[in-house]
Structures are given as structure tokens and as C-alpha cells.
Amino acid sequence: MPGPPYSPSSSRPGGSRAGRVLRSIASAVLIVLACVLVPVTVLTVWVHGIALDTDRYVATMKPLASDPAIEKAVHHRIVDAVDVRVDGKRATSEIAAWLQSQGLPPRAAAAVRGLAPQLDAAAHAAVDRVATRFVESDRFEKLWTTANRTAHSTVVHALTGKGRGAVGVSEGTVTLDVGAAVDQVRKQLVDAGVKPAENIPDVEKQMVLFRSDKLDQLQGAAHALDVAGNWLPVLTVLIAAAGVLLARHRRRALAKTALGAALGCLIVSIGLVVARRFYLDRLPPQLLSEAAAAAVFDRLLHFLKVGLRTVIVLGVVVALGAYFVGPGRVPRAVRGGADRSADSVARWADTHGVRTGRAGTWTEANRKWLTLGVVLLLALLFALWNDPTAATVLLLVVVLLAVLAVIALLAADGRRAAPEKQEAPE
Numbered sequence: 053m054p055g056p057p058y059s060p061s062s063s064r065p066g067g068s069r070a071g072r073v074l075r076s077i078a079s080a081v082l083i084v085l086a087c088v089l090v091p092v093t094v095l096t097v098w099v100h101g102i103a104l105d106t107d108r109y110v111a112t113m114k115p116l117a118s119d120p121a122i123e124k125a126v127h128h129r130i131v132d133a134v135d136v137r138v139d140g141k142r143a144t145s146e147i148a149a150w151l152q153s154q155g156l157p158p159r160a161a162a163a164v165r166g167l168a169p170q171l172d173a174a175a176h177a178a179v180d181r182v183a184t185r186f187v188e189s190d191r192f193e194k195l196w197t198t199a200n201r202t203a204h205s206t207v208v209h210a211l212t213g214k215g216r217g218a219v220g221v222s223e224g225t226v227t228l229d230v231g232a233a234v235d236q237v238r239k240q241l242v243d244a245g246v247k248p249a250e251n252i253p254d255v256e257k258q259m260v261l262f263r264s265d266k267l268d269q270l271q272g273a274a275h276a277l278d279v280a281g282n283w284l285p286v287l288t289v290l291i292a293a294a295g296v297l298l299a300r301h302r303r304r305a306l307a308k309t310a311l312g313a314a315l316g317c318l319i320v321s322i323g324l325v326v327a328r329r330f331y332l333d334r335l336p337p338q339l340l341s342e343a344a345a346a347a348v349f350d351r352l353l354h355f356l357k358v359g360l361r362t363v364i365v366l367g368v369v370v371a372l373g374a375y376f377v378g379p380g381r382v383p384r385a386v387r388g389g390a391d392r393s394a395d396s397v398a399r400w401a402d403t404h405g406v407r408t409g410r411a412g413t414w415t416e417a418n419r420k421w422l423t424l425g426v427v428l429l430l431a432l433l434f435a436l437w438n439d440p441t442a443a444t445v446l447l448l449v450v451v452l453l454a455v456l457a458v459i460a461l462l463a464a465d466g467r468r469a470a471p472e473k474q475e476a477p478e
Contacts, residue, residue, distance in 0.1 A: 075298050079305060082295030087312030089288040091320040094363055098356040100281040108355065110201050116351050117196035121343035123187045130183045182240045307374035314367025317360040324353060324360075358441050365442040366434075369449055394457075394464035401465065408465040415459060416466030426455050 101108040116122045186192055292309050299305030328349055335345050376383045401407070408415075415422060430448050437444055 072300065076300060079295050079298035079300075082291050082298065083305060083309050083312065086288055086292035086295055086309060087316050089284070089291065090313035090363060091316040091360070093285050093288045094317060094320070094359045095356065096281040096284050098353075098359060101355055102352070106201060110197060112351055112354060113200045114193075114197050116347060117193040119344075119347045119351075121341060121347045123192075125341055125344035126192075127180075127183050127187045130187070131180060186240065303374050303378055307371040310367040310370035310374070312367075314364045314371075317363040317367070321357065321360045321364075324357065355439075358439075361442045362440055362445060365445045369445060390460060391464070394460040395467070397461055398464035398467075408462050412462045412464075412466035414466070415462035416464075419459060419463045422459055423456065426452065426459070 102112065103109075292313075296302050296305045296309060328346070331349060332342050332345055335342065376386060430452055434440060434444065434448055
């Protein structure tokens, strides 16, 4: 009696199941890897924006010129650097001696000598007023912006441990040379009649922006991210796409990937808050005030925080979208309610003589592909958007919902027109 026909699957019982298991394992590994790489990619994009894009760097640093904490810190540095001190005791003694030789009573001459502290205070007040007017003027903002733009190439070297120019890196300390500001204040003092200011020597007064014994390690990490910046975003997208495509339930895999990426960025955001507090608590007060240090820290990380928030919002939106297109009871109820609402609007329009004709019929016949095309178009628009933010994501979501509403209304009218066309020959 002949046996059953030969088949490869019968000779390898459970072979297809083993393949599914391997695919599931590979999908899980790729999805986890993608979720880890997403925040790393955001960090990489931030490093590129700060280090390699001059406009981005200047846009990041420019608001600091009008920050009250930075103005106060630079003001103190300028006053300390100028350090114009009139020898009040000597000057008043000479004046008193001359007046006494002209017949001034000794008691009056002693009173003149007692004006030495007031003379020193007046000179210091003049320096303080000029420095205050300078840091609050447009000249300081222009000087700050020009210095940062000119020194942008230095930032690249600072991230790799080779500082030069206005921004310097040495032994874990990042400094900014305010010598140019000192020169401006010296000139204004001379123009204001403070003659001793002519004797102020050229100085290279350094303003400490950042100090950490871990700077070398940070520079190594920043350099590695900078090198990987050109390819890491593309690699992350490919890994995530491969993980979703290998999954048995791709919709669920997409939702998990999106939520995992959002969670990773949320963890990094929390880590930045902790790092900020750690840095400020250990900053020596003689280097920079806490308010100024916080302003510098926040501005340097501004676009990084924006990127992290954007990914978090995008991840939540994608996960919600994947959920509402699924077969669950709540998604079906939502979609059914939307279709019923569209049908009601279509009936109301029909009673008022408003019909879409062939456009509605075509939309109903091609609704699935039309919806997919709109989603892909908006995804491409987001990918090409210059510096997207969380507001950008929400704006595109609103546009998508509006377009889907129009498609639903056209399709509803097309569904009403279809029965009429079938009844027309009868």
C-alpha cells in the first residue's frame, strides 16, 4: 500500500513554527535595538547642529546676550578686568598740601585728605555705570553674536578637545575670552573723561562657561556621535523598519516601537534634568553664578530638549494611530461612529442638493489607498521639515484628521450614489 505523498514540511515537523519563532526573536531584537538607538540618534543630530551648523549654533547662543544672569556675570568680569583705581589718598594729600600752602587752614586740609575713599568710590562707580550701559546695549549683543559666529570653528575643536580662539578648552574647563569687551569699556571710559583708563593693559580675561573633570570623556562621546552622525539616523530607521516587517503582527510591532522610542527619549529628558542639578550643585561659586551657569546650560541643550520632546509626541501619535486602525472594540466603535457621522452629513447634503458625483464614487472605491497615500505624504513632509518640533507633529496630525474627514465625507456620498446607479437600469 503506497504511503502518503512526500512533502518537505512532513519530513521536518515543526519547521515552519521554528521559522516563525526565529522571525519573532529577530523582530524583537531589532525593535529593542531601534528603541535604544532613537535617543542616541537625537543626541547625534544635536551634536551636529551645535558643532557643524553655524547658524544653529549662533541661534542657540544669541539669546544669552540679553539674559540678565549673563549680563550680570559679564558685567562683573569686565569691572574686575578693567579695575580702574584712582589713588585717592595720594591725590587728596597732594591737593590738601597745595591748598594749605595757599593759606588753607590745617583743619580744612585734613577734611580734603578725608575725601580719598569718596574719590575711589566715584571712580569705581564710573566704571560700573559704563560697564552696565555696555552689557545692556546693542553693541554687546552684536559683539557677542560676532564673537560666537567667528569662534564657531572653535566649538568643533572644543568637542574634540582642541580649543582655540575665543572659546578655549583646557584641563576640563571651557572658557570664553572677554578681552574684546574689556577693550570696548576702556575706550568708553577714556571718552567719558576717565583718563586713568588709558593705562589699562591689554588683558585676556577668561569667563568660565563649563568645568568638569569628566570633560575628556564627554569630548570622546561627542566625537564618536559626531562621526556617526551622518549614518546613524538612516541606520536607526532601517533597523526599526526591519523589526516591524519581520513581526507577525506588524501593527502591534509598530505601536511598540513608537512607544519604546518615546520612552527612551523620556528617560534621556529626565537624565538631563538630573544632570543639570548635579552640575549646578557642584559649580564653584567663584567661577560663575548659578543663574548664569543655568542659562548657559539651558541654551546649549535647548534644541536637544526640543528634539526629545518631538520624538516623544511623535511616538505617542504613531502608537495611537496604530491602535485606532486595529480590530479592537474601541477602534471599531470610533471608526463606526465616524462613518455614521459622515453618512449623516452626506444625507443632509443630499437633501440640500449637494452631491459629489464621480468624485465620491471614486473616493469610496479607492479609500484605502487614498488614505495610505495621504499618510505617506505627510510622513515625507515631516521628514523634510526643517527643525521639526512637537508643535509640528501636532499640526500635521490636525491636517491629517482634516483630510481624513474630507475623504470620509466623499466616501459617504459615494456609498449613497452606488445603490442609485444599480437601481437606475431597473
